[in-house]
Amino acid sequence: MKKVLLTSSVVTLLLTTGNLHPTAYALENSVVSVDTTQSMPIQAVEGEEMDQHVVNLFTDITGHWAESSILNAIERGIVSGYPDGLFHPDNQVTRAEFLKLTAGSLGTEVDSSSKSGLWYDVYVKSAKLNGLYSESDFPANDWSKPMSRLEMVHVAVRAIDQAASTDKEFMYIAVKHGLISGIGNGRLDPEGTTTRAQALNVLERVQQIHSGQTLKVDAMALANAEHALNATTDYWGHVIRTTNLPKNEKNYPYILEEYPNEMYEMKPYQTIDTTSTQLSKTDLAYNSKPTLDLWKKTTESYYDHILNVDYRTINEDWANETFSYANQSARKWLADLRRYVEYVKSNKITITGSLIAEPSMVMRSNTFGEYFIRVKFEFTLKTFDKYDKVMFDPFINYFPTKLKKGMRYEGYADIPLSTNRNDYDLKIDGSTSLFNFGSIVRPSK
Structure with a gap:
């Protein structure tokens, strides 16, 4: 991946009331004290002591499946918590937020000197310059929209210096390299939204691949991705299934794999x-x-x-x-x-x-x-x-x-x-x- 270095500031994820969609969690450039009752700021402790300090601060990450990824991101200064003293790992991440998190994770600097435009414009520009984002990735071009797993995969695959020409190929490469796993029984769930925890977990895996590690691959998800890669799809790239069809299949021109029969038979x-x-x-x-x-x-x-x-x-x-x-x-x-x-x-x-x-x-x-x-x-x-x-x-x-x-x-x-x-x-x-x-x-x- 070609890197274009501009000028930047520390990357953190915070709750703000900026000029975004009013329900979106925006990304800003300064660290907010999460809990002023704690005796030590996060920056003052390191290693295992810091891990425990962070867990004590953000009680909602204790035992979370992505706890280690969250701790790693906090230690690296990529992300922070919310003013209510919680981390909210299962909150959705918007497209703009993910691009900013990616810039922070990869160390890609952005030009923050411009005072015009929306806060995320500099991150969109940086992602384009560094080959992480293509305008065809997000047809709606709404940066406050929650990012889907498929959209996240597009950025993550490019972040490990891989290329693809179709959505199915992007998903296959992501699973093959261990960037993502399936959602229960290897289900790929390309339309599903991305949470804070998922985003940080994927970006941690990107870093691991850059450091030369070989990641564990979800065998069931890989089989599903291979099947999708070779299967017949509709105009939107969704896999058409021909078995286990709903009782009223004649009411639809085709049946998609990603939806259960219950949705068709309603x-x-x-x-x-x-x-x-x-x-x-x-x-x-x-x-x-x-x-x-x-x-x-x-x-x-x-x-x-x-x-x-x-x-x-x-x-x-x-x-x-x-x-x-x-x-x-x-x-x-x-x-x-x-x-x-x-x-x-x-x-x-x-x-x-x-x-x-x-x-x-x-x-x-x-x-x-x-x-x-x-x-x-x-x-x-x-x-x-x-x-x-x-x-x-x-x-x-x-x-x-x-x-x-x-x-x-x-x-x-x-x-x-x-x-x-x-x-x-x-x-x-x-x-x-x-x-x-x-x-x-x-x-x-």
């Missing part, structure tokens, strides 16, 4: 009367990849806001950004979002989560003129004072089971898309809900 939203297979034969929008890409991005961006709120950082920008992905004819929606912002603050609500919209699972209600896109999601209601209307969703209060604080939930839903214009630039419809008719919501397995 009862459609009540107004849907046209299947994906029927659309694939005649529908212009369904057969346009750019159109489906737009619908996927719109849906995921909307729910990236809904499923990631923090009473400490949320503001009116959150409401305005969220509404930008909604059908603009519903102006009352914006007012409701602004009221929800104030409610989040007063009710001390914190939610973390993610959502994947699957473009091959688009259906339609010809009767009502709406398209629907099926989604897979997960979320955790981390904090709140009152359970009432804890999430911005019109049907959450009618969900028959009261959701528990701190429990991770997962499920599937059909999200309606519509517009007040006569085109295919569809937005989230006002009736959207993760808890509506036919949806599946349950504690994570």
Whole structure:
């Protein structure tokens, strides 16, 4: 890898209220004292004594699977904790944050002298100059979006001086070199989000490879990566399976390996009367990849806001950004979002989560003129004072089971898309809900 040296400062990861997506954890350039009640700052101790000191400071890393990687990153000055005295190893990492962590891990200096632009622009520029990032890696180009495992793999593979031409090849190289392991039974989970712990673990492995070490390889994950490398895929590079098919396989033009039959067999939203297979034969929008890409991005961006709120950082920008992905004819929606912002603050609500919209699972209600896109999601209601209307969703209060604080939930839903214009630039419809008719919501397995 070619290195371009610029000028830089110490790299740390901290919680801030900068000009980012209000729920994103931003990267800044200065160290914040994590716990002023401790007698020794982290920098004052070394070796095993330092390890124990850090564990005492950040009690949520004790016994964590990535504890050693976290300790190593803290010792090297790559990352720090949060002002609440915790490390939060399972918090999601955004694309921008991962690029900054990578710069710190590799010792790649960046030009921090520029005062214009957003805080992460210098890290994007540095990653480009050093061959770690290509503009095709992140089609949406939204740097505050949580980084997927596949996106992380693109950067990590280049960081060990390897190259690939397809997503499947990037994943295969990453597994073959031991950069990543599978998520249970060798599952690759390319669309899954990246946590702080995972990011630091991967970057530690990058360092180990640079030092000449040969890493342990997950045999099951490697077999899955090899299978994916040689398998038939759809337009998005997802592997199509031909065995163990869902009972209603005829409703879809093909079935993907990464989704369980349960997602395909879920009862459609009540107004849907046209299947994906029927659309694939005649529908212009369904057969346009750019159109489906737009619908996927719109849906995921909307729910990236809904499923990631923090009473400490949320503001009116959150409401305005969220509404930008909604059908603009519903102006009352914006007012409701602004009221929800104030409610989040007063009710001390914190939610973390993610959502994947699957473009091959688009259906339609010809009767009502709406398209629907099926989604897979997960979320955790981390904090709140009152359970009432804890999430911005019109049907959450009618969900028959009261959701528990701190429990991770997962499920599937059909999200309606519509517009007040006569085109295919569809937005989230006002009736959207993760808890509506036919949806599946349950504690994570």
